[in-house]
Every structure is written in structure tokens, then in C-alpha cells.
Amino acid sequence: MDITELQEIAEKERANQKEIRVHCCTSTGCRAANSMGVKKNLEAAVKDHGMSDRVQVVGVGCMGFCGNGPLVEIDSKEKLYEQVTPNDAESIINSLNGGGIPTAPEGDLKHPFFARQVRIVRETSGKIDPERIEEYIAAGGYQSLYKVIHDFTPQQVVEEITKSGLRGRGGAGYPTGLKWATVAKMPPGQKFVVCNGDEGDPGAFMDRSVLESDPHRVLEGMAIAAYAVGASEGFIYVRAEYPLAIERLEIAIKQAKKLGILGSQIFESNFDFKVNIRIGAGAFVCGEETALIASIEGGRGNPRPRPPYPAQHGIWGNPTLINNVESFANIAAIIREGAEWYASIGTEKSKGTKIFALTGKVKNNGLIEVPMGITLREIVEEMGGGIPGGQVKAVQTGGPSGGCIPASLLDTSVDYESLAKVGSMMGSGGMVVMDQDTSMVEVSRFYMEFCRGETCGKCIPCRAGTVQMYQALTKIINGEATEADLVKLEELCEMVKFTSLCGLGQSAPNPVLSTLRYFREEYLALLKQGVLNGKVAVHG
Amino acid sequence: MSVKTLKIDGKEIAIEEGATLLQAAKEAGIRIPTLCHLDGITDIGACRLCLVEIAGINRLLPACVTEVSEGMDVQTNTPKLKEYRKMIIEMLFAEGNHVCAVCVANGNCELQDLAIEMGMDHSRFPYRFPERDVDVSHDEFGIDHNRCVLCTRCVRVCDEIEGAHVWDVGFRGAAAKVITGLNQPWGTVDACTSCGKCVEACPTGAIFRKGATVGEMDRDRSKLDFIVTARELKQWTR
Numbered sequence: 001m002d003i004t005e006l007q008e009i010a011e012k013e014r015a016n017q018k019e020i021r022v023h024c025c026t027s028t029g030c031r032a033a034n035s036m037g038v039k040k041n042l043e044a045a046v047k048d049h050g051m052s053d054r055v056q057v058v059g060v061g062c063m064g065f066c067g068n069g070p071l072v073e074i075d076s077k078e079k080l081y082e083q084v085t086p087n088d089a090e091s092i093i094n095s096l097n098g099g100g101i102p103t104a105p106e107g108d109l110k111h112p113f114f115a116r117q118v119r120i121v122r123e124t125s126g127k128i129d130p131e132r133i134e135e136y137i138a139a140g141g142y143q144s145l146y147k148v149i150h151d152f153t154p155q156q157v158v159e160e161i162t163k164s165g166l167r168g169r170g171g172a173g174y175p176t177g178l179k180w181a182t183v184a185k186m187p188p189g190q191k192f193v194v195c196n197g198d199e200g201d202p203g204a205f206m207d208r209s210v211l212e213s214d215p216h217r218v219l220e221g222m223a224i225a226a227y228a229v230g231a232s233e234g235f236i237y238v239r240a241e242y243p244l245a246i247e248r249l250e251i252a253i254k255q256a257k258k259l260g261i262l263g264s265q266i267f268e269s270n271f272d273f274k275v276n277i278r279i280g281a282g283a284f285v286c287g288e289e290t291a292l293i294a295s296i297e298g299g300r301g302n303p304r305p306r307p308p309y310p311a312q313h314g315i316w317g318n319p320t321l322i323n324n325v326e327s328f329a330n331i332a333a334i335i336r337e338g339a340e341w342y343a344s345i346g347t348e349k350s351k352g353t354k355i356f357a358l359t360g361k362v363k364n365n366g367l368i369e370v371p372m373g374i375t376l377r378e379i380v381e382e383m384g385g386g387i388p389g390g391q392v393k394a395v396q397t398g399g400p401s402g403g404c405i406p407a408s409l410l411d412t413s414v415d416y417e418s419l420a421k422v423g424s425m426m427g428s429g430g431m432v433v434m435d436q437d438t439s440m441v442e443v444s445r446f447y448m449e450f451c452r453g454e455t456c457g458k459c460i461p462c463r464a465g466t467v468q469m470y471q472a473l474t475k476i477i478n479g480e481a482t483e484a485d486l487v488k489l490e491e492l493c494e495m496v497k498f499t500s501l502c503g504l505g506q507s508a509p510n511p512v513l514s515t516l517r518y519f520r521e522e523y524l525a526l527l528k529q530g531v532l533n534g535k536v537a538v539h540g
Numbered sequence: 541m542s543v544k545t546l547k548i549d550g551k552e553i554a555i556e557e558g559a560t561l562l563q564a565a566k567e568a569g570i571r572i573p574t575l576c577h578l579d580g581i582t583d584i585g586a587c588r589l590c591l592v593e594i595a596g597i598n599r600l601l602p603a604c605v606t607e608v609s610e611g612m613d614v615q616t617n618t619p620k621l622k623e624y625r626k627m628i629i630e631m632l633f634a635e636g637n638h639v640c641a642v643c644v645a646n647g648n649c650e651l652q653d654l655a656i657e658m659g660m661d662h663s664r665f666p667y668r669f670p671e672r673d674v675d676v677s678h679d680e681f682g683i684d685h686n687r688c689v690l691c692t693r694c695v696r697v698c699d700e701i702e703g704a705h706v707w708d709v710g711f712r713g714a715a716a717k718v719i720t721g722l723n724q725p726w727g728t729v730d731a732c733t734s735c736g737k738c739v740e741a742c743p744t745g746a747i748f749r750k751g752a753t754v755g756e757m758d759r760d761r762s763k764l765d766f767i768v769t770a771r772e773l774k775q776w777t778r
Contacts, residue, residue: 283712285712300708300709302709304584304585305584305585305601305602305605452713452714453712453713454712454713455712455713456712456713456716457690457709457711457712457713457714457715457716458584458586458690458692458709458716459585459586459587459588460586460587460588460628460631460632460689460690461588461628461631463635463690463713463714463716464628464631464632464634464635464714465631466713467635467668467713467714468631468634468665468666471666471668488664488665491627492627495623495624495627495628498599498600498624499588499591499600499624499628500588501585501586501588
């Protein structure tokens with residue numbers, strides 16, 4: 001396949017697209033609310049009304065407003081319908097003929113929830129059918145891959161990514177270009193590219209959505225990375241809990257191979273890239289890169305000490321590049337629009353956009369892609385619509401590795417440095433909004449319970465420490481703790497943070513530390529309660 | 541092979557490139573406590589007892605897997621490290637069911653030695669008293685999971701030296717345990733060669749030789765009978 005053939009596919013696809021495209025979400029969230037039933041009825045209604053010549057029902061990926069699914073969008077008319085039931089389908093199609101008003105509630109696409117978004121990764125999410133490569137190509141897909149293979153040296157690709165300022169979207173924010181450069185500089189030979197899709201933070205589903213809605217974008221990013229670092233084989237590690245993402249990836253890989261976009265001699269060059277899918281078995285710790293490598297190799301998903309880093313010693317001892325799903329999904333756009341364009345979005349040190357799964361007590365739940373540097377207040381109050389009848393108490397970012405940011409710091413800019421400064425972290429993109437009725441001690445115990453269950457058990461501080469911290473928090477919540485217990489808890493947090501082997505243990509105390517920092521009075525109130533209830537004796 | 545010079549606890553040391561900090565300290569006569577380390581098998585940096593402070597590096601690194609480099613300035617015994625080590629040992633005692641008085645390894649136990657070395661007289665953390673199994677299905681050996689500290693020395697010695705890979709780790713977190721075969725009774729694992737390397741590798745009394753435990757003494761009275769009557773019966777072997 002060469003560029004004219006690629007353009008032919010795109011043109012043919014565009015020519016075949018009908019005047020009105022009715023987009024029906026077929027991603028996991030809306031599927032759970034019976035969007036497949038909606039889609040079936042939409043298709044039947046189009047047929048019944050004899051509109052097949054100009055109306056096309058398309059099953060698309062995630063549109064983002066997951067809290068109000070199933071979602072149906074009339075693309076050309078910029079209309080969005082929410083909480084659509086199969087019974088509403090008929091009236092939606094009928095309205096396209098000017099016949100009446102749809103029975104499903106109409107959404108406001110001008111609302112800040114949509115209007116404030118900057119869509120780079122999610123550019124075509126919810127716009128194209130993720131199971132058809134032609135739609136991705138028609139939207140400009142795989143042209144970046146073609147461009148790098150024919151116009152760029154691997155070195156130039158690495159430089160471009162470095163210039164863009166892209167940083168790892170898995171949460172830690174390591175400069176992507178630097179990572180690529182390290183792997184590229186390793187002596188030639190067998191190298192691997194790995195896509196980390198083992199998303200596991202409670203409440204986070206950004207990567208699932210990207211994989212389900214636009215699998216080709218991730219594959220294109222991986223192929224570009226492979227070209228840049230000199231790898232010929234790649235793995236996508238997806239958790240087994242994401243069956244739809246796996247299914248769509250399988251379809252995508254098959255389609256790309258058939259067109260000669262993946263596999264041997266891609267775009268008739270001498271660049272080969274083969275992608276395999278590896279399915280996780282349910283361990284959160286496998287999102288840690290060394291554990292992920294062990295799991296890909298077929299071993300138990302245990303982390304190992306670094307250095308050596310995977311860039312030097314990865315899968316079966318070979319140099320390995322590991323990036324997150326969202327990181328890879330940024331690559332095609334960076335190549336297409338240029339590093340300067342990407343670097344113009346965001347803050348000085350954090351470039352581009354970030355996807356967040358906005359959940360919790362906030363009015364508008366769902367996925368948002370926002371430019372770095374937006375404030376938490378803009379996200380929570382404007383886009384999220386605040387908390388109906390309540391007040392924001394805290395925003396949790398970074399999942400079990402992150403922290404709770406109090407309402408008083410809502411003007412914090414969303415970038416790697418600012419979030420770390422207030423004791424939280426960017427994380428992979430979970431954002432949970434809490435109201436005044438939420439007990440922050442309960443929140444920290446919730447995350448500790450999660451870590452306690454997910455620690456692999458290899459190193460002692462994490463294995464035994466999370467159990468002890470959980471017990472101490474339970475004791476405090478039950479009003480059975482004294483101030484000495486609180487001191488002990490703080491000692492434990494420090495020790496687990498500084499002595500654990502991998503990121504899971506090192507960051508497990510963060511939710512406790514951040515709530516102790518901003519909501520210490522809640523811990524103290526519980527200690528006092530214990531004395532009042534006579535459960536704790538007062539000494540001296 | 542080039543030589544690296546470094547400072548450990550202020551002491552100047554020269555050692556060949558590729559050596560670990562633990563080896564360097566040992567050569568210099570500086571003791572760094574370890575538990576999961578065992579000479580001859582791969583180090584995994586799991587017990588975190590050998591963590592050391594290195595000037596210019598903002599995190600603690602395990603001496604067993606950190607290679608020496610030129611000009612390193614290492615501290616092995618700061619008050620903070622001592623405190624962390626003590627907490628680790630206390631947590632180990634609270635995590636399992638370690639009752640020295642009735643343990644086969646009493647007096648020959650690395651966990652006990654470490655507790656003494658750290659100056660630990662009690663655990664400040666509440667004991668969890670987990671319910672754990674004892675597997676004595678093997679003819680010669682037994683494992684008491686109550687005493688296991690999950691150092692995985694048995695796993696590595698069996699895999700790397702005996703080449704049998706009978707042992708592995710199963711489950712996660714607090715439920716993690718060493719398993720034999722596919723988590724089946726030890727006695728039913730065909731791969732076990734009964735070499736006993738795991739028994740020798742175990743730092744505590746978790747894996748033991750049968751017949752050595754408290755109350756397990758078995759008198760062989762028929763032996764007396766044999767000695768007395770063997771000549772008469774012309775029975776030269778038993």
C-alpha cells in the first residue's frame with residue numbers, strides 16, 4: 001500500500017458516507033444501559049421510514065458524557081440525545097424528517113462540559129466506527145505513520161516527540177521523548193514496544209475508552225514509536241476486565257495487517273512491526289512497568305528493583321519502550337500537526353491535553369479531555385456543573401497513588417508540578433469529586449483497602465505495611481484509637497513510602513498523608529469521639 | 541576488569557566493577573542486615589532490610605542489587621535506616637505466628653537474630669494471628685506457613701540450583717504464600733527431588749526436616765530388638 005491507495009480508501013469512504021450520520025455510542029458505559037437495543041431500533045426506524053438512502057446509523061465509540069448514556073448524536077445537525085431508550089429511537093429518526101420532537105432529553109453541546117474540551121486524543125472518539133479501519137483512514141488516520149516512514153529518520157521522530165514536550169500519561173509524567181531516545185540509543189537488535197493498558201485506578205476509565213473508541217490511533221502511535229526506536233515487535237497489555245477493548249483491538253490489528261499497515265514491510269518499506277495482545281489476569285500491580293514485563297514474559301506479575309530500567313533490560317532482557325495508552329494516542333496528532341503546535345497547548349512544563357474520568361458527586365459525570373493548565377475549579381464547577389445542592393469538599397486525583405485536594409485549593413492548575421505540590425499527582429486520570437458528607441478518613445481507608453488487596457506481597461513494607469495502616473485507620477474510624485495510634489500511623493506512612501520496592505507501595509500512603517495534611521481535624525474528631533464514647537481511656 | 545573506589549560509612553573501599561554494595565560492605569567488614577539475600581542465588585531486593593543511603597540519590601536503594609560505582613558515598617546505619625529496619629522486623633512478627641519457644645529453629649533463626657540485632661523487644665503493631673496451614677504431606681520435610689516470612693529463598697534455591705522449580709509464590713498481598721507444585725500438597729509434587737535445599741535455605745523454622753520438631757520424637761524400639769537378636773538370627777541388615 002502506498003499513499004495514493006491510502007487516500008483512495010479515505011475518499012471512497014467519505015463518498016460512501018450518507019448525508020445524515022446518526023451516531024449511537026457502543027462503548028461499555030452506554031452498552032450497559034442498553035445502547036445496543038437503541039442502535040437496533042434506530043436502524044429499524046431508518047428502514048421503516050425509507051430513509052436508508054440519506055441516513056446512516058453508526059455505532060461509535062465513547063462521546064464522553066457517560067453519566068447520561070446511552071447517547072445518540074445527529075452529527076450533521078449537532079444534536080445530542082441523552083438517556084435514550086430503545087423506545088425513543090423511532091421519534092429520533094422521525095424528527096429527522098421534520099416529524100415531531102424526539103422523546104429523549106436533548107443535551108446541550110454548547111455546555112462547558114463539551115465546549116471547554118480540547119480534543120486531541122479523543123479527536124475521533126464518538127465520531128467514527130471503531131470496528132472499521134476505513135473510517136479511521138477517512139478521518140486522516142495512518143497518514144502520520146506513512147509520513148514518518150517515508151519522510152523522517154528514526155532520529156527525527158524522536159526529536160519531534162521530544163520537542164512536543166509530551167510526558168507520560170500513565171501518571172508519573174516522565175518525558176516521552178527522553179524515554180524514546182534512551183531505547184533508540186540502545187544497540188540495534190531485538191527491541192520491543194509495549195502499550196500499557198492495565199488501567200486499574202478505581203473510577204478511572206480513560207484508557208478503556210480510548211481503546212474501545214479508537215484502537216487504530218493507539219496502534220498508529222505504537223507503530224511510529226517502533227519505527228523511532230528500532231523495534232519490530234510490540235505488545236498491548238490490556239486487562240481482562242476490558243473485553244470490548246480487547247475485541248476491538250483484535251479487529252483493528254487484523255484490519256491493519258490486511259491493508260499492509262501492520263506486519264511486514266509496512267507501506268512497502270523495510271519496516272516491520274508486529275503487534276500482539278496480552279491479557280492481564282486482574283492484578284493492579286501489573287500496571288507497574290517491571291511487573292507488566294514479568295507478566296508478558298509469562299511469569300508472576302511481580303515488580304523488580306530498578307535500575308536496570310526496561311529501556312535497557314526489558315522483555316526477555318531486551319530494550320523495551322513502555323508507554324501508556326493515552327501517550328501513544330497523542331503521537332499521530334503530534335506528527336501530523338507538528339511539535340510546535342502541540343507544545344503551544346498547556347503550561348510551560350506540561351504540554352498538550354489530559355483526559356480525566358470525572359466522577360463522584362459532581363453533576364456531569366464522564367470523560368473530558370482538557371488542556372493542561374486548566375484549573376480544578378473550571379473542571380469541577382464549570383464543566384462538571386458542581387454538586388447539585390451541595391458543596392465541593394475535596395477532589396481526589398491520581399487514584400490510590402494520589403491525594404485529596406481540598407476545596408480551598410480548587411484554583412490549582414492541572415499540571416504535573418502543581419498537583420504534586422499540593423500533595424496529589426496527575427495520575428492516570430481519575431478525578432473523584434467529594435461533597436461535605438464524605439468522611440475523608442473513610443476515603444483514605446477505602447484507598448488503603450484497595451492497596452492492601454492489590455499489593456503483590458513481594459516486599460515486606462508494602463505487604464505488611466498496608467495491612468497495618470488499614471487496621472490503624474479502622475481503629476480510628478471505630479473511635480478506638482488514641483493519639484499514639486495516629487503517631488504510629490504517620491510513622492508507618494513514612495516508612496512504607498520510603499522503603500517499598502515499587503510505585504504501588506511507595507505511593508500507597510499518599511491518600512492518608514494528603515488527608516492528614518488537609519483534613520487532620522477529622523482524624524482528631526474521631527479520636528475525641530472515642531474518648532467521649534468511653535471506648536478509649538484518657539491518661540494523665 | 542576495572543576497580544571502583546567508594547566510601548561506605550566513611551571507610552574507603554576498592555572493589556572490582558560489577559560488585560554489589562552488599563559485597564563491598566562485606567569485604568570491608570561492615571555488616572548490613574539481610575533476610576531475602578542468600579549467597580549463591582539471585583538477589584531480588586524484597587526484604588528491604590539492606591536499604592542504604594547514597595549521597596546524591598534521593599531514595600533508599602537495596603545494597604544487594606545496587607552495583608558499586610566510582611565515588612559513591614554510602615551510609616548503612618543511620619538512625620533513620622535503623623528505625624525502618626526495626627519496623628520491618630516488627631511487622632514481620634506481627635504478620636505471621638512466630639512463637640520462638642515452640643519453634644524448631646529457636647536459637648538458629650535469622651528472624652530471631654535480626655530481632656535481637658535491631659533491639660526489638662516487642663512489636664508496636666497489633667499481632668494479626670492469621671490462620672495458616674501446615675503441610676506435612678512430604679515424606680521427609682514439612683512446611684509451617686505460620687513461620688514463613690516470604691523471603692522466597694526456597695523458591696529461588698529450588699529453581700536456580702536444584703532446577704526443580706517445586707516452589708513458587710501464590711496469591712496476592714496478605715494472602716500471598718509459598719506454594720508447592722500447582723498449589724497442591726508438597727508430598728504430591730512429582731517434581732520434588734527431596735534434595736532438602738529448601739530446608740537449608742529457609743531462614744526461619746518454616747521449612748523443616750521431619751522428626752526435628754517439638755513433640756515429634758519417634759522411638760524405634762525394634763532397633764534394640766534387632767541389635768540384641770541379630771547375630772542369633774543371622775540377620776545382618778535391617
